[in-house]
Amino acid sequence: MRTFSQAEGNPHSVMRRKSIAQMDDEAEKSGLLKSLGLWQLTAIGVGGIIGIGIFTLAGLVASGQEGGSGAGPAVIISFLIAGAASAAAALSYAEFAGMIPRAGSAYTYGYVALGEVIGWFIGWDLLLEYIAIVAVVAIGISGYFTEFMGGVGIDIPLWMQSTADEDRGGIVNLPAIAVCLLVTWILSRGTKAFGRFELVAVAVKILLILTIIVIGVFHVNTENYTPFAPGGVDAIFAGAATVFFAVFGYDAMSTAAEEATDGKRHMPKAILLSLVIAMTLYVLATLVLTGMQSYTELDTTAAFAVAFESVGLPTIATVISAFAVLSILTVMLTFLLGVTRVWFSMSRDGLLPAWFSGTDRHGTPQRVTWIAGIASALLAGVFPIKAIADLTNIGILAAFVVVCVAVIALRRTRPDQERSFRLPWMPVIPIFGVIASAFLILQLDPETWLRFGIWLIIGLVIYMTYGRRNSVMDPNSPRYEEVTHPDR
Numbered sequence: 204m205r206t207f208s209q210a211e212g213n214p215h216s217v218m219r220r221k222s223i224a225q226m227d228d229e230a231e232k233s234g235l236l237k238s239l240g241l242w243q244l245t246a247i248g249v250g251g252i253i254g255i256g257i258f259t260l261a262g263l264v265a266s267g268q269e270g271g272s273g274a275g276p277a278v279i280i281s282f283l284i285a286g287a288a289s290a291a292a293a294l295s296y297a298e299f300a301g302m303i304p305r306a307g308s309a310y311t312y313g314y315v316a317l318g319e320v321i322g323w324f325i326g327w328d329l330l331l332e333y334i335a336i337v338a339v340v341a342i343g344i345s346g347y348f349t350e351f352m353g354g355v356g357i358d359i360p361l362w363m364q365s366t367a368d369e370d371r372g373g374i375v376n377l378p379a380i381a382v383c384l385l386v387t388w389i390l391s392r393g394t395k396a397f398g399r400f401e402l403v404a405v406a407v408k409i410l411l412i413l414t415i416i417v418i419g420v421f422h423v424n425t426e427n428y429t430p431f432a433p434g435g436v437d438a439i440f441a442g443a444a445t446v447f448f449a450v451f452g453y454d455a456m457s458t459a460a461e462e463a464t465d466g467k468r469h470m471p472k473a474i475l476l477s478l479v480i481a482m483t484l485y486v487l488a489t490l491v492l493t494g495m496q497s498y499t500e501l502d503t504t505a506a507f508a509v510a511f512e513s514v515g516l517p518t519i520a521t522v523i524s525a526f527a528v529l530s531i532l533t534v535m536l537t538f539l540l541g542v543t544r545v546w547f548s549m550s551r552d553g554l555l556p557a558w559f560s561g562t563d564r565h566g567t568p569q570r571v572t573w574i575a576g577i578a579s580a581l582l583a584g585v586f587p588i589k590a591i592a593d594l595t596n597i598g599i600l601a602a603f604v605v606v607c608v609a610v611i612a613l614r615r616t617r618p619d620q621e622r623s624f625r626l627p628w629m630p631v632i633p634i635f636g637v638i639a640s641a642f643l644i645l646q647l648d649p650e651t652w653l654r655f656g657i658w659l660i661i662g663l664v665i666y667m668t669y670g671r672r673n674s675v676m677d678p679n680s681p682r683y684e685e686v687t688h689p690d691r
Contacts, residue, residue: 214676214677214678215677215678216318217318217319217320217671218317218318218319218320218321219318219319219674219676219677220314220315220316220317220318220319221314221315221319221552221676222315223302223303223315223617223620226303226305226311226315227303227305235306235394235461235462235547235562235566236393236394236395236462236566236567237461237462237463237464238394238395238398238462238464239394239398239459239462239463239464239469240463240464240465240469241469241472241473242402243398243399243401243402244456244459244463244469244470244473245472245473245476245477245480246398246401246402246405246406246533247398247401247455247456247459247473247477247537247540248452248453248456248473248474248476248477248478248537249405249408249409249452249477249480249481249533250401250404250405250408250452250533250534250536250537251451251452251453251455251456251477251533251534251537251538251541252449252450252451252452252453252477252478252481252534253408253409253412253449253452253481253484253485253530253534254340254343254408254449254530254531254533254534254535257412257449257484257485257488257489258343258347258505258506258507258527258530258531259343259346259347259503259504259505259506260343260445260446260449261278261282261446261449261488261489261492261506262492262501262502262503262504262505262506262507262509263445263503263506264278264281264442264445264446265278265442265489265492265493265498265501265506266498266499266500266501266502266503267434267438272433272434272435272438273433273434273438273442273498273499274432274433274434274438274439274441274442274498275430275431275432275433275434275438275493275498276427276428276431276432276493276494276498277431277432277434277438277439277442278442278446278489278493278498279486279489279490279493280432280439280443281439281440281442281443281445281446282443282446282449282450282482282485282486282489283482283486284439284440284443284639285443285444285446285447285449285450285643286450286478286482286485287639288443288447288450288603288636288639288640288642288643289447289450289451289478289603290478290482291607291632291633291635291636291639292451292454292603292606292607292636292640293453293474293475293478294475294626294627294632294633294636295603295606295607295609295610295626295632295633295636296308296309296312296453296454296457296474296606297470297471297474297475297624297626298471298610298622298624298625298626299312299457299606299609299610299613300457300460300466300470300471300474300624301467301468301470301471301622301623301624302467302613302620302621302622302623303315303460304460304461304463304466304467304470305460305461305466305548306458306459306460306461306462306544306545306547306548307326307458307544307545307548307549308329308454308455308457308458308460308541308544308545309325309326309329309454309602309603309605309606310322310323310325310326310329310545310548310549311548312605312606312609312610313325313326313605313606313609314326314552315609315613316609316610316612316613316616317605317608317609317612319554319671319674319676320666321605323549323554323662323666323670324659324662324663324666325601325602325605326545326548326549326554327549327658327659327662327665327666328598328601328602328658328659328662329541329542329545329598329602330542330545330546330549330575331594331598331658332594332595332598332599332602333455333538333539333541333542333545333575334542334575334578334579334582335579335582335591335594335595335598336455336534336538336595337383337386337535337538337539337542337575337576337579337583338379338383338579338580338582338583338586338591339583339591339595340531340534340535340538341376341378341379341380341382341383341535341579341580341583342376342379342583342587342591343504343531344378344379344382344527344528344531344532344535345376345378345379345382345504345583346504346505347504347505347508347523347524347527347528347531348378348382348524348528349378349504349505350504350505350508350509350520350521350524351508351521351524351525351528355521359378375584375585376583376584376585377584379580379583379584380580380581380583380584382528382532382535383535383576383577383579383580383583384576384577384580385532386532386535386536386539386576387539387572387573387575387576387577387579387580389536390536390539390540390543390567390572390576391567391569391572391573392567393566393567394459394462394540394566394567397536397540400536401533401536401537404529404530404532404533405530405533407526407529407530408526408529408530408533409480409484411523411526411527411530412484412488412530413484415488415491415507415523416484416487416488416491418511418516418519419491419492419494419495419507419510419511420491420494422495422511422514422516423490423491423494423495424494424495425494427493427494427495427496427497427498428493428494433498440642440643440646441646443643443646444596444643444644444646444647445596447596447599447600447643449485450478450481450482450485451599451603452477452481452534452537452538453473453474453477453478454541454599454602454603455537455538455540455541456473456474456477456537456541457470457474458540458541458544458545458548459540459541459544461544462566467623468623471623471624488507492506492507492510495510495511495513495514496509496510496513496514500513505524505527507520507523507527508520508521508523508524508527511523535579539572539575539576539579542571542575543568543571543572543575544568546559546568546571546575547559547560547562547568547571550571551675552674552675552676553670553673553674553675553676553677553680553682554666554669554670554673554674555669555670556669557682558570559571594651594654594655596643596647596651597644597647597651597652597655598655600640600641600643600644601640601644601655603636603640604636604637604640604641606636607633607634607636607637607640608633608637610626610629610633611629611630611633611634614629614630
C-alpha cells in the first residue's frame with residue numbers, strides 16, 4: 204500500500220494540492236461498486252444532456268419570457284452557441300477523466316490542478332447547481348405530466364400544477380415534488396440497477412425524439428421561420444445562456460468515474476459520444492418545433508406536445524407527453540447521481556463531515572442521496588423554472604471556466620503524466636472555453652449573480668471554519684494519519 208506524507212505545496216496553505224497518485228489510491232478503496240461500461244456511461248451522459256432543454260427550454264427561449272423578446276426560430280443558433288462553448292469544456296473534461304477517473308468531476312480536477320480552496324468553491328458550487336438541475340427538470344416533467352393527464356381526460360387542479368410565482372393560479376408544484384422523491388428512490392437502489400434503467404430509458408428517449416422529428420417534419424410550415432430572429436442578436440445570446448442548461452450532462456456523468464469498469468479508457472469516449480449524439484438531435488428537433496408552430500404560440504412547459512396538438516394530432520401529443528416524462532427522468536437521475544458523488548468526494552477529503560461519505564452494502568452513499576433528493580423536491584415545489592435554470596447555468600459555467608483553466612495548468616505542471624486522451628489544439632480550445640463560458644455568464648441577470656454570490660459566501664465561511672481545519676491534507680487534521688498512512 205502506498206503512503207503519502209504531505210500535500211503538494213505548503214500543507215498549511217489553502218492552495219495545497221492532492222497528487223494524482225493519492226487520488227488513484229483513494230479510488231481503489233472508495234467502497235463504490237465498479238459496474239459501468241462504455242455504453243452505460245454514454246447512456247448516463249446522453250440521459251443527462253437531453254431532456255428539459257429540448258422538451259421545455261426550447262419553447263421558452265423561442266417564444267420569449269418575462270416580457271422579453273424571444274429568439275424565435277433562431278433558438279437553433281442559441282443551441283449551437285451553447286453547444287460550441289460546451290464542446291470546448293467537454294474536451295477538457297475528457298482529458299481529465301482519462302487521467303483522473305475519480306468521483307468529484309470538476310471539484311476533483313480543480314483540487315489537483317489549482318489547489319484545495321479552488322476545488323472547494325467548485326464542489327460547493329456543484330452541490331447547489333446539481334440539486335437545482337434536478338428541481339428544474341422535475342418542474343419540466345410536471346408540465347408534460349399535466350398535459351398527459353389532460354389528454355386522457357383528467358384535469359389536475361391548478362393549485363397543485365405550479366408555484367405561486369408563476370402567476371398561473373398555483374400554490375405548490377406537487378407533481379414535481381413527487382417525481383424528485385421517485386428518482387431518489389431509484390438511485391438509492393444502487394448504481395448497477397440505475398445503470399441498467401438508464402440504458403433502457405435513454406434508448407426510449409432517443410426513439411421518442413426521432414419519432415418527433417420524422418412525424419413533425421411533415422407538418423412544418425416554412426412561413427413559421429419568418430421572422431427568423433425577431434429578438435435580434437441580444438435575444439439569441441440571452442437564449443444561449445439559458446439553453447446552456449441543455450448542453451451539459453457529461454460533467455455529471457464524469458462524477459461516476461470511480462464506478463466505471465475501465466474509467467481511464469471509457470470516460471473520455473463516453474463524454475464526447477454523449478455530446479455529439481445530443482447536439483445532432485437538438486438541431487433537428489428545434490428545426491421541427493419552430494417549423495410546426497409560430498414561435499409566438501409555443502408553449503413554455505410542454506412545447507412539443509402542444510405543437511402536435513396545434514396541427515391536429517392530439518393522440519401523438521398525449522403519447523409524447525407520456526414518454527417525455529420517462530425520458531426526462533434520466534436527466535434527474537444523472538444529476539442526482541452527480542451531486543451525491545461530489546458530496547461523497549468532498550466528505551471523503553475531510554472538507555465536509557465524514558458522516559456523509561458512508562456507503563451501504565450496494566456501494567451507494569444513501570445519506571447524501573436522500574438529503575439531495577429531498578432538497579431538490581423542496582426547491583421544485585416552490586420556485587419557478589426560469590429562476591432555478593439561470594442559477595444552475597451560472598454555477599455550471601463557472602465550473603467549466605475552472606476546468607478549462609485547470610487543464611492548461613496541469614499540462615504545464617505535469618506534462619509527462621499519463622493521459623489516455625489528449626485535448627487537441629492546446630491551449631486554443633480551453634481558452635475558447637473560458638471566453639465563451641465567461642461571455643454566457645455575463646448574459647445572465649443581476650439577481651442570478653446575487654444568489655450565486657450569497658451561496659459562495661456561505662461556502663467560504665464553512666470552508667474557513669470547518670473544511671480547512673479538517674481536510675485530510677492538513678497535518679493537524681484528525682483524519683490526516685488515517686488517510687496519508689493507511690497501514691498504521
